[in-house]
Amino acid sequence: MLEVLTGRRALERDRTSGDRYLKDLVDEVEDCGSSAAAWRKQLDHRLTSGGAVEHSGCMQLVTLACRCLERKRKKRPAMTKESSCPPINLPPPLPQECSVEALSNQLSRLGPLEDSYLLTLLTHCHPLPPSLSSSLPPPLPPSLVHVRRMRVEGFSQYDLQSPAGSLKSGSLKSASPQPPDLYGVTEK
Structure with a gap:
């Protein structure tokens, strides 16, 4: 419980000061005069910042954590006693519907995230109504549509069989195989 409240590990290893146990922090804070103020300084700032948790609930x-770490076993609270205590009033969680x-x-x-070449290709042949076309980006030139379609469908502009892997001579259209015509649109 103290690990969550303080944001520290149960055992912190340090070369200069040696091993520090979190249970020793209880003794250090009790030695201070005002234990509530000292514990507020020890609380993890991520819990208390932004009003996520009230200080009274943390205290x-x-x-409870300090009582559970009591050196004498008989002074520690019994779990049956602690589990029967009235629960701490927490604000109700947001309904899941609101979150969704x-x-x-x-x-x-x-x-x-990315322009679709198919929508651009289709708008060249079948113009969209003005209500839809006003919200779309401007269409790509036909040469870029062809290059983008080749990249998406996995056609490469490089000759992988030549030892140098050089760029194929000629245009991209004639150098690589034509992708299948999926939408009844033929390119010239």
């Missing part, structure tokens, strides 16, 4: 857990709605709302605002 209740610190008190918020996430889907954020995702719906994202645009496509």
Whole structure:
């Protein structure tokens, strides 16, 4: 419990000061005059920043953890006693629907990561209605559409059989095999 509250490991190894056990921190803080103020300094700032956790709830857990680390076994609280204590009032978690709605709302605002060559290729032959075409990016020139389609479908512009791996001579259209015509659109 103290590991979570302080953000430290149960055993910290340091070359200069040697091994430091987290249970020894309890003794150090108790030696200070105001233990509540000393424990507030020891709490992990990630818990307390932003109002994620109230200090009073943390202090209740610190008190319980210190009692569980008591040197004399008979002074430690019994688990049956601690489990029957009234629970700490926590704010109710957000409903899962709100979280899903918020996430889907954020995702719906994202645009496509990459232009689609197929949509551009189709708009050359079958123009879209003005209501849809105003929200689309400008179409690519036909030469770029062909090069992009070759890259996407795995056709290479390099001659892999030649020892130097040089660029094929001639145009890209005539040098590599034509990809299959998926949409009934033929290129000239």
